[in-house]
Amino acid sequence: MNDPNKEKTKSACDTCSSSTCSAAKPQAGENQKEFEERRQLLSRLCHIRHKIIVLSGKGGVGKSTVAVNLAAALMLAGKSVGLLDVDIHGPSIPTMLGLEDEIIQKDDDGMIPIELGDLKVMSIGFMLRNPDDAIIWRGPLKMGIIKQFLKDVSWGELDYLIIDSPPGTGDEPLSVCQLIGDLDGAIVVTTPQKVAAVDVRKSITFCRHLQVNILGVVENMSGFVCPKCGEVTPIFSTGGGKQIAESMHVPFLGSIPTDPKIGQASDSGQVFIHKYTESPTAEIMRQIIKPILGLDSDNLKP
Numbered sequence: 001m002n003d004p005n006k007e008k009t010k011s012a013c014d015t016c017s018s019s020t021c022s023a024a025k026p027q028a029g030e031n032q033k034e035f036e037e038r039r040q041l042l043s044r045l046c047h048i049r050h051k052i053i054v055l056s057g058k059g060g061v062g063k064s065t066v067a068v069n070l071a072a073a074l075m076l077a078g079k080s081v082g083l084l085d086v087d088i089h090g091p092s093i094p095t096m097l098g099l100e101d102e103i104i105q106k107d108d109d110g111m112i113p114i115e116l117g118d119l120k121v122m123s124i125g126f127m128l129r130n131p132d133d134a135i136i137w138r139g140p141l142k143m144g145i146i147k148q149f150l151k152d153v154s155w156g157e158l159d160y161l162i163i164d165s166p167p168g169t170g171d172e173p174l175s176v177c178q179l180i181g182d183l184d185g186a187i188v189v190t191t192p193q194k195v196a197a198v199d200v201r202k203s204i205t206f207c208r209h210l211q212v213n214i215l216g217v218v219e220n221m222s223g224f225v226c227p228k229c230g231e232v233t234p235i236f237s238t239g240g241g242k243q244i245a246e247s248m249h250v251p252f253l254g255s256i257p258t259d260p261k262i263g264q265a266s267d268s269g270q271v272f273i274h275k276y277t278e279s280p281t282a283e284i285m286r287q288i289i290k291p292i293l294g295l296d297s298d299n300l301k302p
């Protein structure tokens with residue numbers, strides 16, 4: 001009997017002539033089912049030129065905000081972009097983009113991302129009937145859901161896929177990095193205070209263990225933009241992210257201030273960099289993405 005999944009995987013990989021691809025043959029210790037699942041995942045992701053994961057040592061530092069605005073900035077720069085939210089405990093992308101009521105459609109090829117202009121969006125939040133579901137799931141169940149989710153989304157051809165990871169350095173971000181495998185690199189988001197230093201060091205060490213290239217550190221909520229005059233006041237200490245980046249010899253991409261307009265845009269389901277494109281904070285974000293845009297022009301990948 002025909003297994004439709006098997007056929008799909010076969011046809012996607014059959015068009016590829018690469019003999020060095022890790023999907024070409026089973027890995028040591030991998031059974032047939034695991035091999036086919038991995039192959040199915042890789043055959044989806046190989047049509048994406050650049051895959052970038054956004055990490056943070058803990059929640060609430062602006063990881064999703066950076067992921068959304070990075071994806072939108074790349075799209076506004078003319079790239080075809082996918083935004084994948086795998087933050088299983090706090091999938092905030094549907095709210096940030098005003099997509100809470102969307103119902104994901106499926107076709108023979110899998111789940112179809114929601115399209116916002118040239119931005120394709122998929123969130124694990126679309127699969128959680130109740131946002132509290134993930135809290136009570138055991139580890140293996142969570143990993144299974146993350147894996148199935150990654151495997152089932154039909155992205156098509158993309159220049160960039162931006163992945164909003166679960167926070168921290170535990171099993172969940174580990175699984176995401178391992179399953180995606182062929183990442184261009186990670187952006188690590190932190191806040192400027194010294195207490196965040198421990199977390200950002202952990203995230204950098206995590207990437208090094210997994211041999212994930214670190215594209216750079218972003219310091220978010222660095223100073224406060226006065227909504228009246230636009231002046232930026234340092235309310236906490238600043239520069240912590242930059243110091244750590246320097247001391248751990250990774251690039252520093254820039255500092256984004258706390259800007260009330262970012263919160264307003266996100267609460268109303270709009271993308272800050274699109275809505276407030278003329279603002280100084282939007283310009284800071286565009287500077288931050290420059291090295292990421294460079295990945296495509298450098299043609300680091302075929």
Ligand code: ADP
Nearest residue numbers: 059060061062063064065257258259262263266
């Ligand atoms: P994380 O993904 O790390 O949990 P979020 O991106 O969801 O964090 O951000 C948490 C909250 O902080 C959101 O309400 C978001 O709008 C707000 N926020 C993030 N960065 C900024 C910023 N630079 N200025 C103002 N609000 C921000």
